[in-house]
Amino acid sequence: MSSRSVSARVSPSARRFVRRLSAGRPGHVVHGAKTLIAALLTWCAAAPWAATGRPFLAVATALLMVNASTVHQSVTKAVHSVAARVAGLVLALGATRLLGPTAGAAAVIALLAVPAGPRRAADDRLQIASTAVLALTATATGPVGGLVDPALQTLAGAVVGIAVNALVLPPLHLDESDSAVRELAQAMGSLLHDMGAGLEGRRLTSRAHGWLHRARSLDKRIVRAEEGVRAADESLHRNARCVAQTRRGGVPAAEAFSALRGVALQVRGIARTLADNAHDRHTGHHLGHEFLDRYAETLRRAGAAVQGFVEPPGPTGAAGAMPRERLRLAMDGVLAWHDTVTALIGGGALTKPGAWHVYGSLMTDVERLLADLDYADAHATGASP
Template structure:
């Protein structure tokens, strides 16, 4: 018996996850809109209402308020077009093509934005089930019911906060960057064919796709924090995650350049190890501490509890200090290597410069500086918006009959 209830228990444990919450909200909004439409519409199966509710219930409250009007415009425009076509010609192959063309044009006219295709989708759905003009207006009522229910659900039942999935995506990205550093370190002391070095370069290039996916998750999290009454410091959370991802993106680019440098170095040493044994050990030690620092940095920017943040910051500072000591030892060894092999000084110098850039980007001081710059930029934007609002208010007061100012300011 306990095994039979295992799936239910897993669902109950996950009931706070954003995906589960959003699924329940969308289902509830569709059902409620259908029940209301059954009472107010004369249609026996008013499916347009739950359809519209599903379209309007957005993932975040911010996206609902910013895109809800355009989405409603697109649905209503499509329904009205379908009403006209159903009254005149009904559904044929040529009327279907004509209504799609007209819907896409009308979508531009009503400024539906990215929801222009939904004008055609709504029109086709309504045209397929609406053959009689007398019942077509019920579709408009159902559309308005679904839109109203969808908007009310997002206002009364605030959408979930997607910070958790975004934090997990950032942590996974840092884990893949650490794995790349570990793979590179494992090959430094041995003979590395060009093909193997190029494989690491391709692995570094795949980080670009990972960053794009993390950026999409972060944008969703940023929208979920905006205008959300359950979040007190939404701006700070957004900026911490965004600046943190920017840092990891820079580090990923530098790691890709380092892999390019190692690949070029492998071409110059087709039968020998990439580096001398002492240099290889020093670079392995540097990359090992850098890998832990990358992971600690991700834990720092995604920590939601101050104690966890303090521990992550202390661990990050310790690893960076140790990595810089390893970097200094590596610089001394590379200097001797350059004297022995002056033709490779550019590649060795590039490895050192790239390591310096990663350590600098991961530094706590750099992170605080970048965060303060973003906070200042946001404050300036807010002041500019408020200044425009004050100027507009002043113009409106001046335009009133009793609001004229005398030359003396009385």
């Protein structure tokens, strides 16, 4: 069988997986190197004084800490892990002294550790219970040594894991955050542009339901972008790399996301108004063609403004207008169209009996959309809004 026929039989999902794996290879190499360093350092540090000379518990703890997604999370996990394991060892020691290393001691541990306490701490309580049950034998053979050695191993592994995670290329999630925010802006800009093109092509009735569905599906992108922004902000805490690496210019991801979340409300409002109007049975409520033509141009310019809002800055001296200049041009164009259409509505040139509320809703949503972008851009660049 030829190689071409074999590659043809590979599923698209398998090819996507290979491409994703190849794209993330540098990150996997870094994680692998940090994991190996943490394991070796922990073994060398804990082996001389570990009770058996084999500090597996210390190494296991270090691996958990070094693979935390952020330095802040590694510190938080270390505190919870050390506290939970020490509590489990103390519980095991008490149960062993009262009942001995028997099934009764295991039952007491399960009754005390698992059902008690708030539900939100269920993971910690399960870790306490599992640690206590596993420590029953050790505490039975040597109560004091069985308590102190695992506790010290956990503490040593946590310290080494945090140190390696914080000092050896500590993780940053700025790229993922910026990418998620940029994808959100691209999706909203594309939807605005498509709505403009559909209005110009007299396809309001056939496309309105699809536009509304796309507007509502923006919620998933908003959640993903919010998670990315939160992870990026958390990754900067206690991170040595943030001292030497500043964030890229332009509107910061957190501020851009805050503005885009408000813009999404206006985009959804525009889509909902158009969908309602397309299926309104009252002919007097339908939008006029002249207004739709002018509003189509407004939506296309608004889409360009939304997409330009998150464009990364180019190199100094690059040809063409800078992102802020392109954003201002797009916004100025929309404002000009807005003023023109508002004047026509006010003069009675575009109104139809019973349709004034539809005109007002559409124009207000565009005006608020631009106001959100203008305020966020001016606040980020220090200019006057």
